[in-house]
Structure formats: C-alpha cells, structure tokens
Amino acid sequence: MKKDFIIGGLLAFLFATSSCTTTHNEGAAAVELFPPPLMGWSSWNTYHVNISEDLIRKQAEALVTNGLKDAGYLYINVDDGFFGHRDETGKMHAHPGRFPNGMRPVSDYIHSLGLKAGIYSDAGDNTCGSIYDDDANGVGSGLYGHEQQDMDLYLKEWNYDFIKIDYCGAKELGLEEEKRYTTICEAIRNTGRTDVSINICRWAFPGTWAKDMARSWRISSDIRPRWSSVKHIIEKNLYLSAYAGEGHYNDMDMLEVGRGLTQTEEEVHFGMWCIMSSPLLVGCDMTTIPESSLALLKNKELIALNQDHLGLQAYVVQREKDCYVLVKDIERKRGKVRAVAFYNASDSAYEFRTPLRVLELGGMTKVRDLVKCEDMENVEGECRYTVRPHGVLICRMEAEKRLEPDRYEAEWAYLPCFDDLGKNLKQILYAVSPGCSGGMKVHHLGGSEENYAEWREVYSEKGGQYEMTIRYCSPVDRKLEIWVNGMEHEMEGLNSGGEDELREASCTVVLDSGYNNIRMGNRFGWAPDVDMFILKKK
Structure with missing residues (x-):
C-alpha cells in the first residue's frame, strides 16, 4: 500500500502543485499541467571537481549565446568541487582558489542572465569527489550532521534554486536511503523556499517514496561518453514508466552529446532521453560543442516530447x-x-x-x-x-x-514495493523471462498486503463485462487475488509447471467507462509471476 510521509507529502505539494495548472479545451476534459523535466547544463561530466568561478561564468554565457537558453535550457548546475572548508561553527566556505569570491556572486551572475542556479552535496559526510577524485576538500563537506545549516546557506544565503544530493558518503556509512533523504528534505522545507528542485542521486531507482520528495531521481550508475553506457541506461529505464509523471521524473543522468559519440548514437541518446522524459542537462564544454551536436540539442520537435505538458514517460x-x-x-x-x-x-x-x-x-x-x-x-x-x-x-x-487497448503487460504495472537497490533477496521486480510476451514478467509478487502490482489506467470506452485472461508462471500451486475498482476476485491453484512455463487463467470482470484500476497480488502468500493480461468485451 502507498505509504504516507508527512514531510515528503508537503514537499511534493509545495514543489508540484504550486506550479501545476489546469486548462480546459472546448469539447475535452480538463487537462492538468505539470512541471516538465529540468533542462540546463551541469559541470560534472566534463570537469568533475576541476571547476572555478570563471569556468562556470563562461559556460553560462555560452549556453545563452549558443541559443540553448532560448531552446529551454535554463539551469546552470555547479556540481562537486566548490567546497573549501567548514569553520569552527560548521559553516561551509567555498574553495578559495576555485571560487575566491564565494558562491553567492556565482548564483547572482547566473540569475542576471535569466537562468537558474544549481548546487551539489552528498547525503553522507564525504562527497563523491573526495572518494573518486581524491579531492580532500570534499571530506566532511557532505550534509550529514549539517542538514539545516547547509540548506540555509546554499538555498537562502547563496540563493541556489536546485540541489543534487549524491550518496557516496552515505553509502560508505551504510545509511538508509529513505531516512536520509527525508531528513534532508525536511531541512529544505524549513528554509521556506518552495521553488527548489531536488535531485536524488542514488544511482538506482531508490523506491516509490522518492516521488514524494524529489523532482527527479537517478536510476543508474554514472553515464560515460560511449555507446555501451547509453544503451545500459536506456535498459535501466525501459520498465520504469509507472513511476514517472505529475512533475516527477526518472533521471537518466547528464547528457554526453558533444563528447565523442557518433551522430547516430547521439540521436539515440538525446532522442530516448526526450521521449522517456528524463531531465536534459548538457554535460559538454559548451564553448567548443560541435555544430551538429548543438543542432541536435536545439531540436524543437524532440524537446517538445520531453517538455510535453502531460509529463508522461514512453x-x-x-x-x-x-x-x-x-x-x-x-x-x-x-x-x-x-x-x-x-x-x-x-x-x-x-x-x-x-x-x-x-x-x-x-x-x-x-x-x-x-x-x-x-x-x-x-x-x-x-x-x-x-x-x-x-x-x-x-x-x-x-x-x-x-483504439481501445486490449492488452496490458506486467512491466507496465506500478509496484509500490519496488526498488533497484539490491538489498532485498525477495524484492519484487521486473524479471527477464524469454517466453513472456515482452520478454519480461513481474516476479516475487505477493507475500504481504502492500506488495501488489497495479495498473492505474485500464481503459474502457463504454464499460461493461469483460473476460480477463491472465498469463502467468508458477512452479507450484499459488493463489492470485485480483481487485477491479476494489471488487475482489480470486484464482486458486495456479500452477504452470515451471518458473518460466506459461499458462492462462480467465475470469469475468466489470469495468467502468473511462479509466479503471486493477490490482493483483496475494496478501498471505506468493502469487504467481504475471506476464500480461488481455481484456475481451463480452
């Protein structure tokens, strides 16, 4: 069942509904408009911790002069590398060599160009740069133990509009993700800023709780400027569409356009990020970007897919x-x-x-x-x-x-207990199964009331009775409980003869006209793995 987190719920309300509007088209239902994925530039891909005030200013200027601001890229995000030291009160100071004037003049300059400014930290004590780039200034520079102090500094005194919260230091300490991000988000709420965009950077889908706290969340390890990396990240996001939307998105990481991929591979990279509604953060040196790469980043028709007001992921x-x-x-x-x-x-x-x-x-x-x-x-x-x-x-x-759909794949379902952190050996997940219709199934379904699969938009034009045929896998007898708009149905003794052997079972259900909600699970035992279901009007 969906868990309620008071802090996260408040943040989601403040961040999403404050900019959510409703439009009415003549002859059409009201359409709710949600904040689209972020667009901008980030320093990490090209520079890692080797950044400076001068570099950030030049990249901001290049974003404007190259026409990217006019195309919708509005954020300039300062990633890891700006940290200097904490004084005796614990207050963070900017790196004296890289940012000799401090961080407020940087955000002021970014804002003067009509852009928004982003900043970085870690949920633990040390930053990723201190661990992987040997940046000693990142030691002790994370948020752990300084949540309110740092959020007041970064978001109020320094006036940044976005924060990426990494997890390198927190992972080394073995901290629990949901608890850490809840604490940090409470500190952000306490600043009084209601317009700050939060990115959870845990390098795997962290869990459904992330949507209550952040505008976006990373779903993979860091991207690299090579085809195998782009392909891997697309694979990680193929079956996460149920978790994106309503102003909150799966983050496929910063863009490697302009950093050595072939033109065809760049088209895949940018095009798939667009249709899958990932944030679009340019990661190259914008002062030397090739013309073909720049033209791709400014492709208005692809950008329109990403920024579409419905906010859906393909x-x-x-x-x-x-x-x-x-x-x-x-x-x-x-x-x-x-x-x-x-x-x-x-x-x-x-x-x-x-x-x-x-x-x-x-x-x-x-x-x-x-x-x-x-x-x-x-x-x-x-x-x-x-x-x-x-x-x-x-x-x-x-x-x-x-046309009215008649087939619903298991991999389209929302799984409230799903995450990709790899901590639970019996984790519900989208599993490869070659014989299934899309090569995938939902595995480890059931065992508790909250561990269900849910299809939230099962559509019927006129409603009425349907024959529902479920294709499943199970090596032993198992029960499947089905709820159609709250009406319960049960199928007993489902046994296909093997983990990846397929069989079908049918029952009659009644759908309302319009959208219907269908859940499957087993509150007190394992349910069979589900491949798909088909609906046929009776």
Whole structure:
C-alpha cells in the first residue's frame, strides 16, 4: 500500500502543485499541467571537481549565446568541487582558489542572465569527489550532521534554486536511503523556499517514496561518453514508466552529446532521453560543442516530447531481442496523437513490423520524423521501418481514431514495493523471462498486503463485462487475488509447471467507462509471476 510521509507529502505539494495548472479545451476534459523535466547544463561530466568561478561564468554565457537558453535550457548546475572548508561553527566556505569570491556572486551572475542556479552535496559526510577524485576538500563537506545549516546557506544565503544530493558518503556509512533523504528534505522545507528542485542521486531507482520528495531521481550508475553506457541506461529505464509523471521524473543522468559519440548514437541518446522524459542537462564544454551536436540539442520537435505538458514517460509495447517499440500520449490523454520510438540497440540493422493496433491507433495515420524534422509517408494497418544499428526512429503519429487497448503487460504495472537497490533477496521486480510476451514478467509478487502490482489506467470506452485472461508462471500451486475498482476476485491453484512455463487463467470482470484500476497480488502468500493480461468485451 502507498505509504504516507508527512514531510515528503508537503514537499511534493509545495514543489508540484504550486506550479501545476489546469486548462480546459472546448469539447475535452480538463487537462492538468505539470512541471516538465529540468533542462540546463551541469559541470560534472566534463570537469568533475576541476571547476572555478570563471569556468562556470563562461559556460553560462555560452549556453545563452549558443541559443540553448532560448531552446529551454535554463539551469546552470555547479556540481562537486566548490567546497573549501567548514569553520569552527560548521559553516561551509567555498574553495578559495576555485571560487575566491564565494558562491553567492556565482548564483547572482547566473540569475542576471535569466537562468537558474544549481548546487551539489552528498547525503553522507564525504562527497563523491573526495572518494573518486581524491579531492580532500570534499571530506566532511557532505550534509550529514549539517542538514539545516547547509540548506540555509546554499538555498537562502547563496540563493541556489536546485540541489543534487549524491550518496557516496552515505553509502560508505551504510545509511538508509529513505531516512536520509527525508531528513534532508525536511531541512529544505524549513528554509521556506518552495521553488527548489531536488535531485536524488542514488544511482538506482531508490523506491516509490522518492516521488514524494524529489523532482527527479537517478536510476543508474554514472553515464560515460560511449555507446555501451547509453544503451545500459536506456535498459535501466525501459520498465520504469509507472513511476514517472505529475512533475516527477526518472533521471537518466547528464547528457554526453558533444563528447565523442557518433551522430547516430547521439540521436539515440538525446532522442530516448526526450521521449522517456528524463531531465536534459548538457554535460559538454559548451564553448567548443560541435555544430551538429548543438543542432541536435536545439531540436524543437524532440524537446517538445520531453517538455510535453502531460509529463508522461514512453513505455515498451513491442520487443524482439534488442529492438524495442516505445509509445506515449502527447498533447492530450487518449487522443489521436502519440509519440513512438523504434529503437534498435543491436549491432545490426533491423526491420520493425508494428501493427498500428499495438500503438492503439487506427485508420490512415500521419507520420513525422522528429529527428529529421520532416514528414514521412502515411501508414495504415502496419508500420514497417528499417532502423540502422545503434539507431532510432522517433515519430509523431496522428491517426484517424484511437483504439481501445486490449492488452496490458506486467512491466507496465506500478509496484509500490519496488526498488533497484539490491538489498532485498525477495524484492519484487521486473524479471527477464524469454517466453513472456515482452520478454519480461513481474516476479516475487505477493507475500504481504502492500506488495501488489497495479495498473492505474485500464481503459474502457463504454464499460461493461469483460473476460480477463491472465498469463502467468508458477512452479507450484499459488493463489492470485485480483481487485477491479476494489471488487475482489480470486484464482486458486495456479500452477504452470515451471518458473518460466506459461499458462492462462480467465475470469469475468466489470469495468467502468473511462479509466479503471486493477490490482493483483496475494496478501498471505506468493502469487504467481504475471506476464500480461488481455481484456475481451463480452
């Protein structure tokens, strides 16, 4: 069950709803607008701790002169490396050689350019730079034991608008993530600042509690300017769409555009960050960025996917080995316009054959290539595109009609007990299972009341009775409890004969018109692993 954290809930209210608005379109339902992912620049990728006031000023100026501010990049984030020392009162002072005038003049200059200023710290006692870059000034510079003192300094006296909170020092001390970030967020709330954006940098999906505290949270280890790193991070985010939205996002890390990837790989990198609604923080030297990389970062049509007011992350609807089709609504929920990515992570060209039905689209469909910013041929019935290795085709598709979905994959489900920290041997997770429809299933479901899988937007145009067919795996007899809009159904004795052997079981359910909520689990024992379910109108 969803846990309530008073501090986090207040922060979420202050940070999200303060800038959340509602619009009304004639003939359409009210649409809630949420803060989009952050866009800006950060110092870490290129410079690590080797930063200075002069360097930060020049990067801020380059962001403006290169047209990135006009494209929506508004944050200049000073990462690790500004720390000097704590005085006898514990107050932090800036590095005297790198920032001789202190940190307030830096934020003042950033603000004078019409930009926002970001800063960095660690949830523990030491920073990542002190551990991995031998920066002695980072020792004792973390927030541990100085939460309120540092937040008052960084956010009030120094006037920074964003803070990235790392976990190197906290991990060395074996501290508990949720507890540490709760304490830090309380200190931020106590400053009175309601406009500060928080990034949780734990290098893995930390848990569903993060959404109550932060605008974004890291989901992977640090990015590197090579294809294997980009591919790995996309893989980590393929099945996390249920946790993004409403102004809070999975952070795929800073961008490596302009730092040595091929043009095709840069298109995948930036395009997938956009359609998956990750923050967009440039990580290169903006004074020497190649023109092709700069043009990609300023691609208005890709940026529009990332900044779309619905705030949704694309999810996987089709997969074959290392080739994926992802989709999400843009502009209007359940409208006729969707964004689609045909992503080829393999080392060979691949021909996608994707029925429009899989995309919930019908009739003659207009297609626009958002990387090239040009229209393609209309399609009807099926999409057939060949995509080069390490490549992607990202499209805006506008159909004649929107179809009612009939298939729901387990990997689309929200799992309130899921995290990717690797501490729990019986952790519920999205597990690889080759025989499953998308090659994935939900594993370790049940065992407690709160350990369920939930599909929050099961859509029916008119409502009524449906036959629900569930595809599952279980080596022994297990029970599956199903709640449809709170109405409970049970399936006993589900046994497929093996961990990855598949069988089906069916029951009749009643759906309301519009969105429905479906949960599956087993409050007092393990449930079978779930692959997917299909709904057929009776």
